[in-house]
Amino acid sequence: MTSIALTIAGSDSGGGAGIQADLKTFQELGTFGTSALTAVTAQNTLGVHAVQPIDTSIVIAQLEAILDDFTIGAAKTGMLFSAEIIEAISDTLSRYPTFPFVIDPVMIAKGGASLLQQAAIVALKERLIPMAALLTPNIPEAEVLAEMPITSLSHMEIAAKRLLEMGAGAVLLKGGHREDTPFAEDLFVSADGERFIMKSKRIQTKDTHGTGCTFAAAITAELAKGAPMTEAVITAKHFIHAAIEDGLSIGNGHGPTNHAAYRLRGNRARKDVELIEKR
Ligand SMILES: Nc1ncnc2c1ncn2[C@@H]1O[C@H](COP(=O)(O)OP(=O)(O)O)[C@@H](O)[C@H]1O
Ligand SMILES: Cc1ncc(COP(=O)(O)O)c(N)n1
Secondary structure (H helix, E strand, O other), rough: OOOOEEEEEEEEEOOOOHHHHHHHHHHHHOOOOEEEEEEEEEEOEEEEEEEEOHHHHHHHHHHHHHHHOOOOOEEEEEOOOOOHHHHHHHHHHHHOOOEEEOOOOOOOOOOOOEEEOOOOOHHHHHHHHHHHOOOOOHHHHHHHHHHHOOOOOOHHHHHHHHHOOOOOOOOEEEOOOOOOOOOOEEEEEEEEOOEEEEEEEEEOOOOEEEEHHHHHHHHHHHHHHOOOHHHHHHHHHHHHHHHHHHOOOOOOOOOOOOOHHHHHHHOOOOHHHOEEEEE
16 A cells, blocks of 8 residues: 655755655655645755745645545644644644644754744644654754753753653654764653664764755654654664765755665665664
């Protein structure tokens, strides 16, 4: 049976992040990708030149068109831009049967452009996070949502616990932005008491455009195929590690990751992540 994944996110004209990264990742992991666009960005590896949100009625119409026709295995959100769009997504999804739902709380692009209005943060916390099977903030996003600075693993632990209390089924706090360690360490905690750290070596590269989108999309693809949450996040960590390691030096700024790397390495090149530490 064909597994169907859905992304609700913004378009990145540069192709490395957003809807484009999500659909490429869905395809690479053997799922059929569908998409509901929330915004169009004029963007390349150097930055975001312009943002145009999609009319809320069209966001709703896209979701209805998809959900009326397909059985969705899992969905993710990326750039959501406004409180109005977030509320529309929450209202629309709650009219349909549920499926595993991953929220990547995208706020700011690597170049510094805002992809989520300040006023939308409350809507994200109150309307969407409680619907999520998994929330995947990076450190700056977790700092905003948990309202605390994060500069160490113990801060990550406290923040992840606070985020769990907002109602998500699990939290994967990504450590790519940590400056106090040579590792890329991500902390997973779940409402039913599971906790582990996924640790890989930090790759020296500037080509990290779209890492967060790609990682969350890989988790979503695995969930859509029926993988349990912990297996989905571990497979996705291997996927993103390979994608960063074989990153594409195209454009003049932060190049995209290589979505094909994991498949080209034979799908299960798990030795590439140096250590997966389960505690
Ligand atoms: N330089 C790097 N080397 C290896 N893994 C990285 C690197 N940067 C980020 N990662 C990993 O990529 C994923 C996305 O991380 P992160 O950069 O924290 O999120 P975002 O892209 O949302 O800012 C995480 O698994 C993180 O550990
Ligand atoms: C449309 C869109 N969605 C998400 C991101 C975040 O990706 P990154 O943080 O890797 O720049 C982005 N730059 N553009």
